Amino acid sequence: MVFPSVESVSKSPAFPTAIWRLQPHQYGLFPVAAERGGPLNISWEIHGEGPINLILIGGIGLAKADWQQQTLYFGHERGDRYSVLVFDNRGAGESDKPVMRYSTSEMARDLLEVLDHLGWTADRQLHISGGSMGGMIAQEVAVLAPERIASLNLHCTAAKLENNGTFMESMGRLGALLPRSLDSEIRSTANGCFPEEWLIAPDQTELPSEKTPKCEVPVGGYGKFDSNYERFAAQEIHMRRNKNGFLLQAVAGGFHRKSPEQLRDLADRVSRERIMVLHGTVDRMIPVDYGRKLIEYLNPGKALIVEGLGHAPIQQMTKWFNELLEERCALGEKLSGR
Template identity: 55%
Template sequence: MGSSAAATWDTLPPVTQVQQHPAFVTATWRLEPTRSGLLPVAQGRGGPLKISWEIHGSGPVKLVFVMGLGSLKSAWQRQTLYFGHENADKYSVLCLDNRGMGDSDVPLMRYSTSEMARDAIEVLAHVGWLPADPLSSTSTADPDSKRSLHVIGISMGGMIAQEIAYLIPGSISTLNLLCTAAAIENTTTFWENMMQRAQMLVPKSLEASVRGAAQNLFPLSWFIAEDNAKLPDPKTTPKVLPPPGSSELDQYLHFNSNYERFVAGELQKRLDGKRFTTSGFLLQLIAAGWHRKSPEQLREIAENVGRERILVMHGTEDKMISFPHGRKLIEYLGGGDSALTAVVVEGMGHVPVIERVDWFHGVMEERIRKGEELDGRSVP
């Protein structure tokens, strides 16, 4: 995109230009799941409502990816590709659309992170990764399935992951909380906070909406860099289908910059009126905004899961959930115990799973390896 010294937010390309790029139709990868379904959940909790889920891979190590506010399960596509396709013999990856998004239902009711955690737990029981009634006081998991779950949650997904760990701590092999918070707190002045909240409800053009999300999620320095995403190859990678919409196009393409790839993904999501709705977004926003785990509850999570099994990751340039939130989460969960793993990254934004893909995968593999060893298993 040219010299980084000359680049500003205003020099980034408009959404209309990105839509015309040949790579646009290839932005969302067609990764064929090993298993998938729509599960009715929440009977007696305001449901039933259907949750869309997928499992990629057939390996013995079970990874549970929980996505954040206003995002679909396909936002994990880099992790799904790496763990569930390129390393399908080692890992099984479960990802789902939280209620309100994607192919899951959008019930008009009060959402909470604890209820969304219960949705996920029902899915985990349905696919056989938990006992049939995991929240029953008389439930006992099969010894071979105890502490078998590696839970990775980002942003609001990290809040849901906290609730999962609070409900089923004995099933967690590792708990990985990315760019998240125990509770959303005001780290600005009162009037700045009021303006930020008001802006979320003000109708915006598609251009302004995507640009605003970009500024909160990633640093400009990453956006202007060349798009070097590792693309799936339908010819060599198992269960990777060619891009949609063209019988002639049999490969995935690069954009000019990371920003263009981000915009393409956002546009494909936001222009899908069935899978991304304003009501679903606002209901999830309420859940995230009202999430609250007290220091006492977090200490309970840490003690029941085990601090040596917990990772908290945060970037100092995170503008969506600012770094002081991460610092408090580390403090509350760590309790001064160095066994907890705190990863603070200078200059990193809100989405390390996209911004620093290879590094992130390496960190997760190390965490997974440690959890498996603690449980007397080894990664194949």
């Protein structure tokens, strides 16, 4: 399949509107890790003012805007019910990118310090969703503070990545290890994260409108692209990942390790009924067998192996994923007596 070039995508009428102007209800930079090699600043935003606290943890290189379809759904269209925290892990977005050894456990501690700062400290208050490396960080949060978790939702992630070449191959697909053109980087990432049939399909993204609360709408409104690939490419062009931070995060993901015993203890402490594991059969970044192992070790209340799903359900199956996450939040609230 020959995908449109960066130049072609940049000329699309929809290109200037690829990143939505969703205005947070709260935002800031918070210094963390003062006694752990820092301090370093973590950039965070809260969208919505509702009682249900949802935390979205991104994977390698992801930044706050990568969650815009979830931020729109939960924090703006349903902002009276949800308060959604999106943030940039160390090494990404507007957070600091210190040159040091990163680990998923240290990144989990960064997040917990932000949550303490926000006052999100009560038992069974946090609904956590993490994908890829974000799912590894979510596992570490559950180890450190299991009593604070109302629901734990892990998608397209792993307990550990085996030393069989898969991880380095995945990093190569993401275009981070070797110098290459932006066109090549984006195409490689797209091929690693999504099935081809989705990439070539028409863009059906549900867009913000003038009725969307706390959203600045450009003249002419938000536009659609000719294909899902074009939308993905446009977002990548706008966001341009920091390569040094990307590689340091990749090291953290590559060295993440949770034994079957640690995961069983985690599940006991969080409560298996509160845990969901989701994985796709055509995930080329973290193959589906890793999801099956995570399901075996955690024995979660909900386990989903989805045919035809790649590495990024937040984009490939947005409506279904958002409704699934809403269902998981409702269950967590019910189990917590709210």
